[in-house]
Amino acid sequence: MSAIEDLTAELAKLPGIGRKTASRLTFFLLKQPPGAAESLAGAIQRVAERVNLCSTCGNFSEGDPCSICTDTRRDRGTVCVVEEASDIEAIERSAEFRGLYHVLGGHLSPLDGVGPDELRIDALRRRLENGSEVREVILATNPSMEGEVTATYLRGVLARAGLKVTRIALGLPIGGDLEYADRVTIARALAARTEMAE
Amino acid sequence: MSAIEDLTAELAKLPGIGRKTASRLTFFLLKQPPGAAESLAGAIQRVAERVNLCSTCGNFSEGDPCSICTDTRRDRGTVCVVEEASDIEAIERSAEFRGLYHVLGGHLSPLDGVGPDELRIDALRRRLENGSEVREVILATNPSMEGEVTATYLRGVLARAGLKVTRIALGLPIGGDLEYADRVTIARALAARTEMAE
Numbered sequence: 001m002s003a004i005e006d007l008t009a010e011l012a013k014l015p016g017i018g019r020k021t022a023s024r025l026t027f028f029l030l031k032q033p034p035g036a037a038e039s040l041a042g043a044i045q046r047v048a049e050r051v052n053l054c055s056t057c058g059n060f061s062e063g064d065p066c067s068i069c070t071d072t073r074r075d076r077g078t079v080c081v082v083e084e085a086s087d088i089e090a091i092e093r094s095a096e097f098r099g100l101y102h103v104l105g106g107h108l109s110p111l112d113g114v115g116p117d118e119l120r121i122d123a124l125r126r127r128l129e130n131g132s133e134v135r136e137v138i139l140a141t142n143p144s145m146e147g148e149v150t151a152t153y154l155r156g157v158l159a160r161a162g163l164k165v166t167r168i169a170l171g172l173p174i175g176g177d178l179e180y181a182d183r184v185t186i187a188r189a190l191a192a193r194t195e196m197a198e
Numbered sequence: 199m200s201a202i203e204d205l206t207a208e209l210a211k212l213p214g215i216g217r218k219t220a221s222r223l224t225f226f227l228l229k230q231p232p233g234a235a236e237s238l239a240g241a242i243q244r245v246a247e248r249v250n251l252c253s254t255c256g257n258f259s260e261g262d263p264c265s266i267c268t269d270t271r272r273d274r275g276t277v278c279v280v281e282e283a284s285d286i287e288a289i290e291r292s293a294e295f296r297g298l299y300h301v302l303g304g305h306l307s308p309l310d311g312v313g314p315d316e317l318r319i320d321a322l323r324r325r326l327e328n329g330s331e332v333r334e335v336i337l338a339t340n341p342s343m344e345g346e347v348t349a350t351y352l353r354g355v356l357a358r359a360g361l362k363v364t365r366i367a368l369g370l371p372i373g374g375d376l377e378y379a380d381r382v383t384i385a386r387a388l389a390a391r392t393e394m395a396e
Contacts, residue, residue: 002260003241003244003245003248003249003260004245004249004258004260006241006244006245007241007242007244007245009241010237010238010241010242011238011241013234013238014223014226014227014238015222015223015226016219016222020378021214023284023287024213024214024284024377025212025213026245027258027282027283027284028212028213029212029242029245029246030245030249030258030283036211037242037243037245037246038242038243038246039208040208040209040211040242041239041240041242041243041246042239043201043204043205043207043208043209044205044208044227044235044236044238044239044242045235045236045239046201046204046205047201047202047204047205047224047227047228047235048227048235048236048239050201051201051202051228060202060225060228062200062201062202084225085225085228086221086222086225089221179222180218
């Protein structure tokens with residue numbers, strides 16, 4: 001396989017990029033000034049080499065713990081639970097939240113074989129054990145069927161004296177995806193969060 | 199800038215990829231199994247290192263001359279003139295053409311400062327000089343205003359005894375772009391090409 005066909009095939013593996021778009025991107029890169037394609041290749045390589053999961057919160061990070069977990073200006077009494085690391089970026093853009101995060105790595109989905117053991121729920125429980133300074137857990141799983149089920153499940157297992165468990169307000173449209181919500185909607189949903197009944 | 203932000207910025211430079219899509223692609227790559235991102239980075243790097251312009255036809259190629267120019271099974275008497283190297287791939291997909299190619303590198307566009315000297319027209323004329331085995335030049339510039347102007351200009355300067363100059367049939371929709379045409383339309387347009395009056 002030639003280098004051009006090889007790159008087109010690699011690009012076509014990306015989500016939302018079909019064969020024609022992959023071919024167009026390949027020729028775009030070929031027509032760039034020297035260094036442009038190398039710069040993109042280098043950026044991908046660096047992400048692959050340097051970025052790992054934060055062992056505390058599960059966020060993608062170049063250090064461990066990540067820059068959010070080690071930020072002393074953030075409120076260590078609040079942990080926002082999200083499905084994916086990409087959701088953190090969306091919430092950070094809203095500038096409404098100054099606490100810490102916990103990435104589950106997905107949502108409960110029995111039909112796909114994703115039960116509680118497949119998510120980072122044990123790690124979350126360890127963060128909340130006696131002696132922890134966490135006072136509130138905000139459940140910010142997606143406003144979808146699976147996200148709701150996951151939030152309800154977590155509400156059931158995250159019991160501890162003095163711990164408040166809240167659900168991000170459903171100002172987000174049901175059936176949507178948190179990652180693509182606009183920042184105003186996210187900010188409003190965070191501000192209007194409500195406590196979950198046990 | 200972090201490795202993640204850096205890659206997102208690099209991806210957002212690609213055509214048709216905005217900030218949100220770039221961020222989504224970055225997280226997609228982060229979630230892939232080990233080796234997947236390196237594989238894409240390597241493919242980009244190899245294209246940048248190995249692919250150059252064929253000094254004969256102007257196509258992107260890993261060798262010089264390119265694999266089409268050196269293919270002895272192809273008809274060396276016919277040269278198809280296209281605006282961009284990416285158009286060659288589109289024409290090859292139609293499986294209608296077995297001759298050689300010549301890439302202009304664009305179209306005439308005086309308002310953008312693109313005159314005959316900015317295109318690979320001199321190189322084309324040298325390929326057609328006395329003693330050349332080329333009997334026919336097919337002008338397959340885009341079916342747009344600029345492509346038509348470029349074809350008309352070329353018709354004027356490509357005069358030689360015994361040389362036929364044809365224009366790809368305008369079964370292609372005017373205002374479109376050859377690169378995105380479907381293979382059936384391209385095959386029909388090639389088959390129905392007509393000789394240009396001087």
